[in-house]
Amino acid sequence: MEKKLNLTLKIWRQKGPQAQGRLVTYPVQGVSTDASFLEMLDVLNEELLKKGEEPVAFDHDCREGICGMCSLMINGQTHGPDRETTTCQLHMRRFKDGDTIVIEPWRAKSFPILKDLVVDRTAFDRVIAAGGYASVNVGNAQDANCILVGKESADRAMDAAACIGCGACVASCKNASAMLFVAAKVTHFAELPQGQPERYKRAQAMVAQMDAEGFGGCTNTYECEAACPAGIQVTTIAKLNREYLKSSFAYAEESKSSEGEG
Amino acid sequence: MGWLRLLGKEYLLNWLIKALGSSIGRKFVMGLTGLLLIGFVIVHLAGNLLLYVGIEDYNNYAHALHSKPGLVLVAEIGLLALFLAHILIAVGITRENRAARPEGYQMRRSKQNRTAATPSALMFVSGAILLGFILLHLADFRFHLRNPGPDGEEPFAKALRLLQDPVSAGVYFVGSLFLGWHLVHGFQSVFQTLGWNHPKYTPLIKKAGVALAVVLALGFASFPVWAMLKKYGVQL
Numbered sequence: 001m002e003k004k005l006n007l008t009l010k011i012w013r014q015k016g017p018q019a020q021g022r023l024v025t026y027p028v029q030g031v032s033t034d035a036s037f038l039e040m041l042d043v044l045n046e047e048l049l050k051k052g053e054e055p056v057a058f059d060h061d062c063r064e065g066i067c068g069m070c071s072l073m074i075n076g077q078t079h080g081p082d083r084e085t086t087t088c089q090l091h092m093r094r095f096k097d098g099d100t101i102v103i104e105p106w107r108a109k110s111f112p113i114l115k116d117l118v119v120d121r122t123a124f125d126r127v128i129a130a131g132g133y134a135s136v137n138v139g140n141a142q143d144a145n146c147i148l149v150g151k152e153s154a155d156r157a158m159d160a161a162a163c164i165g166c167g168a169c170v171a172s173c174k175n176a177s178a179m180l181f182v183a184a185k186v187t188h189f190a191e192l193p194q195g196q197p198e199r200y201k202r203a204q205a206m207v208a209q210m211d212a213e214g215f216g217g218c219t220n221t222y223e224c225e226a227a228c229p230a231g232i233q234v235t236t237i238a239k240l241n242r243e244y245l246k247s248s249f250a251y252a253e254e255s256k257s258s259e260g261e262g
Numbered sequence: 263m264g265w266l267r268l269l270g271k272e273y274l275l276n277w278l279i280k281a282l283g284s285s286i287g288r289k290f291v292m293g294l295t296g297l298l299l300i301g302f303v304i305v306h307l308a309g310n311l312l313l314y315v316g317i318e319d320y321n322n323y324a325h326a327l328h329s330k331p332g333l334v335l336v337a338e339i340g341l342l343a344l345f346l347a348h349i350l351i352a353v354g355i356t357r358e359n360r361a362a363r364p365e366g367y368q369m370r371r372s373k374q375n376r377t378a379a380t381p382s383a384l385m386f387v388s389g390a391i392l393l394g395f396i397l398l399h400l401a402d403f404r405f406h407l408r409n410p411g412p413d414g415e416e417p418f419a420k421a422l423r424l425l426q427d428p429v430s431a432g433v434y435f436v437g438s439l440f441l442g443w444h445l446v447h448g449f450q451s452v453f454q455t456l457g458w459n460h461p462k463y464t465p466l467i468k469k470a471g472v473a474l475a476v477v478l479a480l481g482f483a484s485f486p487v488w489a490m491l492k493k494y495g496v497q498l
Contacts, residue, residue: 012368023368076371083373102369109362172373174383175359207284216362217285217355220451221382226373235459241286242457248281 033093057116063088068164073104078168078227108176123213130209131202157191162230172227175216180224183240200251203243293452295348324417381447395437425489442479
């Protein structure tokens with residue numbers, strides 16, 4: 001049954017990347033328990049607009065939990081208190097009347113704040129561009145059973161492919177490490193036949209880009225696994241470690257000189 | 263690091279230097295040196311436990327260990343290299359990890375069912391405390407900087423005398439407990455870092471790591487307690 005909540009929001013407001021930010025308190029009245037967390041922010045923003053104030057900037061897109069655009073540190077937890085739930089799928093019935101909710105952006109050197117709760121996550125795009133793809137064009141999709149994939153491999157690849165790239169792993173990690181994200185992408189490809197030709201090059205290139213972006217290292221604290229809205233497991237990080245070790249010792253980098261070719 | 267680059271050029275080991283210099287590569291070295299150091303501490307505890315077997319047995323063991331100065335030197339250099347690698351990488355990694363989040367959160371709450379004071383969150387702190395303990399231990403037993411004993415003192419008498427120093431006894435007791443604290447996370451963490459996460463073995467490794475940490479912590483912590491009890495005339 002729908003109920004109405006009166007809440008106190010403490011929201012991080014920051015005018016721009018270089019500006020000094022601070023928590024600003026906003027009381028909100030009559031929030032429906034059926035509203036999603038983002039709808040609650042929409043209501044707040046409409047009120048702010050009516051008063052002639054600048055609305056709170058926050059990232060969102062599909063609002064179905066699949067696009068990875070929404071973020072938010074809610075009371076110190078990525079995507080709020082629920083497990084395997086994005087902020088857009090978090091509902092106000094999870095909160096009690098009179099609650100104070102602290103809302104902050106993801107914080108990492110590699111995710112600079114653009115405005116209020118919006119951060120720049122293009123560091124992830126650059127990690128993907130470094131090797132998170134299969135570059136061989138194979139034409140139209142073949143019949144489903146032409147390429148045989150073991151059930152367990154398919155399961156592991158699909159589990160890893162569930163990553164929506166939201167950045168909660170980085171945001172929750174005490175080291176702001178991107179290992180879970182990179183591990184999900186590397187595992188996804190390493191488990192499938194289409195990923196084999198560039199398997200070792202990929203592990204090397206993506207880890208090198210991850211390091212270059214200034215993310216921290218993994219100290220096996222596993223906060224990322226608890227924070228991940230897509231349920232990516234830290235076994236993928238062990239897999240990435242394995243892939244990196246193997247590729248370091250076994251992968252022969254392409255020679256820069258092309259002796260005797262052509 | 264100039265000499266490293268030269269080594270890379272001269273001996274075609276650029277790929278190895280690149281791999282071991284990466285965030286994951288340094289964790290490999292961290293884990294491997296940690297595992298080797300655990301091996302050393304296990305042997306060290308086994309040797310120390312001879313204190314409880316008998317004065318003769320302990321003295322004979324100590325004399326046998328030191329009967330080949332060349333081997334002792336090699337072992338000491340090896341241990342020093344392991345410690346230095348482990349510590350230097352820890353300092354480097356910790357600095358980078360702190361720099362990866364220049365501005366922290368106003369509010370922070372774990373989604374795991376635990377508090378902030380877990381072994382994994384405090385590896386650098388427990389490691390630093392351990393280092394202090396080890397330095398005091400070396401000053402006492404290896405370099406004889408504090409409480410130097412008479413010439414020709416037998417190993418058992420020396421150990422008992424040094425362990426009865428109240429400062430040493432206190433530091434050794436606390437340091438031993440932090441060794442256990444450090445290893446609760448450290449031991450199982452090595453396997454994840456090396457990529458050995460498996461549904462059949464990982465739960466066992468975690469339990470074995472805790473058991474090993476408890477045995478080592480209580481084992482080492484028992485020596486200062488034993489020495490102090492002896493000092494105040496408690497019959498054992």
